[in-house]
Amino acid sequence: MIEVRVFATLRQGWDKVTMLCPEDIACAGDVLKKMGIPAGEVSILLVNGFHQKPDFPVKDGDIVALFPPVGGG
Amino acid sequence: MAGAYYEKIARINLTTGEIRVEPLDLELAHKFIGGRGLGTKILYDEGVATVDPLSPENKLIYITGPMTGASAPSTGRYMVVTKSPLTGMIACSNSGGIWGAKLKYAGWDAIIVEGQAPEWTYISIVDDKIELLDAREYLGVMSEEMDAKLKEKHGADASVLNIGPAGEKQVLLAAIMNDKDRAAGRSGVGAVMGSKKLKAIVVKATRKSLDNIADVDALKVAAKNALDVLKANPVTGAGLRQLGTAVLVNIVNNIGAFPTKNWQESYYDKGEDISGETLAEKYLVKPGACHRCPIACGRVVNVNGKVVGGPEYEPLWAYGGNCGNNDLNVIDECNMLCNEYGLDAISVPCTIAAAMELYQRGYIKEEECAGVPLEWGSTKALVEWTKRMGNPETELDWLMSSGSARLCEHYGHPEISMSVKKQEMPAYDARAIQGIGITYATSNRGGCHVRGYMISPEVLGLPQQLDRTVTTDKAAWAKTFQDLTAVIDSMGHCLFTSFAMGAKEYTDLLNAATGTSWTVEQVLEIGDRIYNIERMFNKAAGMKPEDDRLPKRLLEEPVVNGPSTGMTSKLPLTLPEYYAARGWVNAFPTDETLKKLGLDECVGR
Numbered sequence A: 001m002i003e004v005r006v007f008a009t010l011r012q013g014w015d016k017v018t019m020l021c022p023e024d025i026a027c028a029g030d031v032l033k034k035m036g037i038p039a040g041e042v043s044i045l046l047v048n049g050f051h052q053k054p055d056f057p058v059k060d061g062d063i064v065a066l067f068p069p070v071g072g073g
Numbered sequence B: 001m002a003g004a005y006y007e008k009i010a011r012i013n014l015t016t017g018e019i020r021v022e023p024l025d026l027e028l029a030h031k032f033i034g035g036r037g038l039g040t041k042i043l044y045d046e047g048v049a050t051v052d053p054l055s056p057e058n059k060l061i062y063i064t065g066p067m068t069g070a071s072a073p074s075t076g077r078y079m080v081v082t083k084s085p086l087t088g089m090i091a092c093s094n095s096g097g098i099w100g101a102k103l104k105y106a107g108w109d110a111i112i113v114e115g116q117a118p119e120w121t122y123i124s125i126v127d128d129k130i131e132l133l134d135a136r137e138y139l140g141v142m143s144e145e146m147d148a149k150l151k152e153k154h155g156a157d158a159s160v161l162n163i164g165p166a167g168e169k170q171v172l173l174a175a176i177m178n179d180k181d182r183a184a185g186r187s188g189v190g191a192v193m194g195s196k197k198l199k200a201i202v203v204k205a206t207r208k209s210l211d212n213i214a215d216v217d218a219l220k221v222a223a224k225n226a227l228d229v230l231k232a233n234p235v236t237g238a239g240l241r242q243l244g245t246a247v248l249v250n251i252v253n254n255i256g257a258f259p260t261k262n263w264q265e266s267y268y269d270k271g272e273d274i275s276g277e278t279l280a281e282k283y284l285v286k287p288g289a290c291h292r293c294p295i296a297c298g299r300v301v302n303v304n305g306k307v308v309g310g311p312e313y314e315p316l317w318a319y320g321g322n323c324g325n326n327d328l329n330v331i332d333e334c335n336m337l338c339n340e341y342g343l344d345a346i347s348v349p350c351t352i353a354a355a356m357e358l359y360q361r362g363y364i365k366e367e368e369c370a371g372v373p374l375e376w377g378s379t380k381a382l383v384e385w386t387k388r389m390g391n392p393e394t395e396l397d398w399l400m401s402s403g404s405a406r407l408c409e410h411y412g413h414p415e416i417s418m419s420v421k422k423q424e425m426p427a428y429d430a431r432a433i434q435g436i437g438i439t440y441a442t443s444n445r446g447g448c449h450v451r452g453y454m455i456s457p458e459v460l461g462l463p464q465q466l467d468r469t470v471t472t473d474k475a476a477w478a479k480t481f482q483d484l485t486a487v488i489d490s491m492g493h494c495l496f497t498s499f500a501m502g503a504k505e506y507t508d509l510l511n512a513a514t515g516t517s518w519t520v521e522q523v524l525e526i527g528d529r530i531y532n533i534e535r536m537f538n539k540a541a542g543m544k545p546e547d548d549r550l551p552k553r554l555l556e557e558p559v560v561n562g563p564s565t566g567m568t569s570k571l572p573l574t575l576p577e578y579y580a581a582r583g584w585v586n587a588f589p590t591d592e593t594l595k596k597l598g599l600d601e602c603v604g605r
Helices: A008-012 A028-035 B026-032 B035-045 B099-105 B143-154 B189-195 B216-232 B234-243 B245-254 B276-282 B313-319 B328-341 B347-360 B379-390 B395-401 B404-410 B434-442 B455-460 B474-491 B495-499 B503-514 B520-541 B552-556 B571-582 B591-596
Strands: A002-006 A017-020 A044-047 A063-067 B008-013 B019-023 B060-064 B078-083 B090-095 B110-114 B121-126 B129-134 B159-162 B176-178 B182-184 B198-204 B284-288 B298-303 B306-309
Touching (some): A002 A028, A008 A063, A017 A028, A028 A063, B026 B520, B035 B060, B035 B078, B035 B090, B035 B110, B035 B474, B078 B099, B078 B182, B078 B189, B090 B176, B090 B189, B099 B159, B099 B198, B143 B159, B143 B176, B143 B198, B176 B189, B245 B276, B245 B313, B245 B455, B276 B284, B276 B313, B298 B328, B306 B328, B328 B379, B347 B379, B347 B395, B347 B404, B379 B395, B434 B455, B434 B571, B455 B495, B474 B495, B474 B503, B474 B571, B503 B520, B520 B571, B520 B591
Parallel strands (some): B121 B198
Antiparallel strands (some): A002 A017, B060 B078, B060 B110, B078 B090, B121 B129, B159 B176, B159 B198, B298 B306
């Protein structure tokens, strides 16, 4: 399974954690499509803790974390 | 009158009671902008670098920037500049609220406090009139109560700055508080105030805005543009208001850069429990904002029925994962205690974390803990030891209240202190994020993230995403961030505006307010100059090249858990690149660099 974690204001529309079947999912962009999350709402996309672009390949067992634009200090 | 400066400094000698009004050197003000830059220059010129920080010879400068209080967004900042008793080097702590703006509205660019009062004193400023008043009856009063008492006496329109019991006792981690829960938190500036027997400064002003802007129309345009930029940006326009800086808990933890149990680990499996999302869900009453700030990043929370200022990301991390604690309500409570005792809410919990590691390894014995063992995650320990550090009595209380460097040195294990220049590092593991390590190692005020917030490009993708794992170009980025930050601080703007605004916006605001005609390049050069005068202050104070360092753990002990497993800091690669970018050799500016920056008075020193 692919674990999808969403954070901050994205939680207003999606569950904190969703487990997705890896079938039909080749890249992080496919995760967004499957979840119905507009790419424009995602500012930071992590795959297993590292920043990636939507074309980055994902596979069974990966963790995809999605953040809207955030700042702090 | 010169744009945005009132050209007036009050020099208050607490030993003699003399209050002298001095003109601001306008040329110097333009050259160093104000605030952090000008304050450091004044201290350097007056020979403060070599004095004992807690002696009457140290000077305590409360200083505004030209934009402080101006009709532009996020201009509520003032700075406290002094020689730090924690680091022995330059201290510049920056705070919001409204106190700084009121000082400016009262007609003062800065207040320089010298000497030591014979008895506990507080200062009252009402426009031109400055008085020294008896503070003996307020000794021991907590910071928030002090705020209420002085408002009751001087009127609700007064703004109060004060120290709590920690500052009175010259605790090296003492902060200066203003407007209840805003803090000039770092580097022990509260201890310097305590050493002068100065309990508070209360300010009232007839003015409600600056009436000395050089080009009012140009400032309107620049301020409108800045506001538009801030509002249109999803971080400054919405994100920080909704979740505060606390939003960082989950992202920093999810990349495996969340120091846990005193940096022994870098991922906290209970991070969600102490996150900004959980804070908003369970404890948030409303967002809070400083003077003229549309961002409203502050948190107002409910702590056991009391509505108080809530924690930033830093204390959430420091009292949370770094102490192995996932009880968010206790973090809120400890943050409140820091505000009430007047303590640095970063260094205090980080020192508790270091003490917990000393205890874990058997160096601190249970019998030393006076009934409250320093066990990981013990909420009782967090609350009690915060109180003890705020009002120390036993030997261990005093050791801990002096910070982790002195504590760990005492137990013969300095390597356990996660500090730089004796100041505790903040909440981002420099093994997992290469650029922030340069900032930590070279920060003139010791371990600090807001002297060049490399987290913006390396984690948040602002203004562009850099690969956090590599060292390429990081030295140049760190220098640019440090220089721009020095400008923003010195102007009196909040650093958080820089999530949306760039050097162009700041330059436009500065020129409109002060009547200067700097280019962006010239403004960044001023930032470079400020960074260099701070460095020259440190050199005069006895700083050595080896003080630009990171704890051995970050260089030699790879991350043991989470996504960044196996990583170490590559500082030995980036530091020489950084020095080359600065024009420094062995940590200090060359004479050529000093001349280029117009710091001829520092040449040969």
